[in-house]
Amino acid sequence: MIKNKPTAPTINTFLAMKQKGKRICMVTAYDFSMARSVAQAELDLILVGDSLGMVVLGYDNTLQVTIEDIIYHSSAVRRGAPTSFIIADMPYMSYHVGIKETKINASRLIIEGGANAVKLEGGTDSRIDAIKAIVDCEIPVCAHLGLTPQSIHVFGGYKVQGKSDADYDAIFRQALEVETAGAFMLVLEGIPELLGKEISANVKIPTIGIGAGRFTDGQVLVYQDLLGYGDGNFKFVKKYADLNTQIVQALRSYGEEVHNGEFPALEHVYYPIEQS
Numbered sequence: 001m002i003k004n005k006p007t008a009p010t011i012n013t014f015l016a017m018k019q020k021g022k023r024i025c026m027v028t029a030y031d032f033s034m035a036r037s038v039a040q041a042e043l044d045l046i047l048v049g050d051s052l053g054m055v056v057l058g059y060d061n062t063l064q065v066t067i068e069d070i071i072y073h074s075s076a077v078r079r080g081a082p083t084s085f086i087i088a089d090m091p092y093m094s095y096h097v098g099i100k101e102t103k104i105n106a107s108r109l110i111i112e113g114g115a116n117a118v119k120l121e122g123g124t125d126s127r128i129d130a131i132k133a134i135v136d137c138e139i140p141v142c143a144h145l146g147l148t149p150q151s152i153h154v155f156g157g158y159k160v161q162g163k164s165d166a167d168y169d170a171i172f173r174q175a176l177e178v179e180t181a182g183a184f185m186l187v188l189e190g191i192p193e194l195l196g197k198e199i200s201a202n203v204k205i206p207t208i209g210i211g212a213g214r215f216t217d218g219q220v221l222v223y224q225d226l227l228g229y230g231d232g233n234f235k236f237v238k239k240y241a242d243l244n245t246q247i248v249q250a251l252r253s254y255g256e257e258v259h260n261g262e263f264p265a266l267e268h269v270y271y272p273i274e275q276s
Contacts, residue, residue: 009045009085011117011140011184017044017217018206024218026087026208027226030056030073034223035080045085047220048074048115050092050149055224055232062149065091067105071113078114087142087185088115092150095120099133106134106141117141119187121148123174128181135182143178145171146212147190160211162191175199187220188212190236211236 017024025044029035030052038046052073053065067090074088088109095102109115117140120130131141146161155161162168172195175186186207188196193213200207200216209216211234221237224230229243257263266272 008083013085014044014185014206014218015204018204024206024208026218026220028052028220028223029077029081030223032076032080035077035084038223039081039084044218045087046077046081047119048077048086048088048113049119049222050089051222055222055230061152063092063152065089067091067094067108071108074109074113074115085117086115087117087119088113090118090120095130095134096126099129102130103133103137106139107137110139117184119144121145121150123171123178128177131178131181131183140184141182142185142187142208143175143181143183144187144189145174145178145191146188146195149189158190160190160192162195168192168195171195172199172202175203179203179205188216 014024026047027038027043028049028051029038029046030048035046048070050062050065050070052069053059053062056073057065057069059065070088070091074086077086090102090105090109094105106118109118118134119142120127120134121144123143123145127143131143134141147155147158149158152158162171171191175188178186183205185205186199186203188199188207188209190211191213193215196207196209196212197215206217208218208220210220222230222232225232225234225237226239227241227243228239228245229241229247254263
C-alpha cells in the first residue's frame with residue numbers, strides 16, 4: 001500500500017494552528033544547504049528575509065538588498081526545501097513607488113523565486129494599498145509591524161517601537177488595518193510584550209514575534225543568530241549552538257593537517273601509489 005505524501009502547508013495550515021493554540025515556528029534561510037537543514041528539522045515555514053543583506057552579503061543594513069537578490073536566494077531555498085512554505089521579503093523600494101511595480105515585483109518572487117507568499121513592512125496608507133494590490137494578484141501577504149528594519153533612518157537605528165502611548169496605539173491600529181487589507185500573517189518585531197499579546201488576541205490572523213514577547217502565535221529568528229554563526233547579539237535571541245567557535249576550530253585543524261602533511265591520509269586517496 002502506497003502511503004500518502006505529507007500535505008504541504010498552506011496559509012490555512014497556519015490559521016488552523018492559531019485557532020488550535022499551536023505555536024508556529026519560522027526561521028530564515030538563504031541558500032540550498034540551509035533550506036535543506038530547515039526542512040529536515042521539520043520547522044513550519046521559512047522566511048527568505050532581506051536580513052540576507054547583513055548576514056550573507058555583509059552590508060550594514062537591509063537597504064541595499066535588491067529584488068534580484070531575493071529572487072536568487074529564494075529560488076535556492078526552494079530547491080533545498082521543495083515542499084516547505086516559503087515567504088520572501090519584498091526589499092526596500094520594491095513596493096514603494098507605485099501599485100503596478102509592486103504587483104510585478106511580488107509576482108516575480110512567486111514565479112521566479114518559488115515563494116508561496118511575500119512579506120512587506122509597515123502599516124501606513126500606502127502599505128495598506130500595497131497589501132490590497134498584491135492580494136488582488138492572488139498572492140498571500142505577510143505584514144510586518146513594529147521595528148521595521150527598512151525604516152532604520154526614520155527610527156534613528158534599531159530601536160524598540162511602541163514604547164510611547166501614541167506609538168503603541170498606532171501599531172495596534174495598523175495591525176487591525178493590515179488584517180482588514182488581506183494579510184494572512186503578521187510579523188511583530190521589537191515591541192513591548194504587552195503590545196504583542198494584545199495584537200495577537202485581537203487579530204484572527206497568526207502573529208509571529210521576533211523580540212515581541214512570549215504571547216505571539218509563533219516566533220521567527222535569523223538562522224545565523226540562533227546557531228551562533230555570525231556577529232548578532234540581541235536580547236531576544238537564544239543561541240542553540242556556537243557554530244562560530246566550532247567552524248573556526250575545524251578550519252584551524254584542517255590548516256594544521258595540510259601544513260604538516262597529515263591530510264590527505266591514505267584513506268582519502270584514489271588508487272594510492274604502492275610503496276615498497
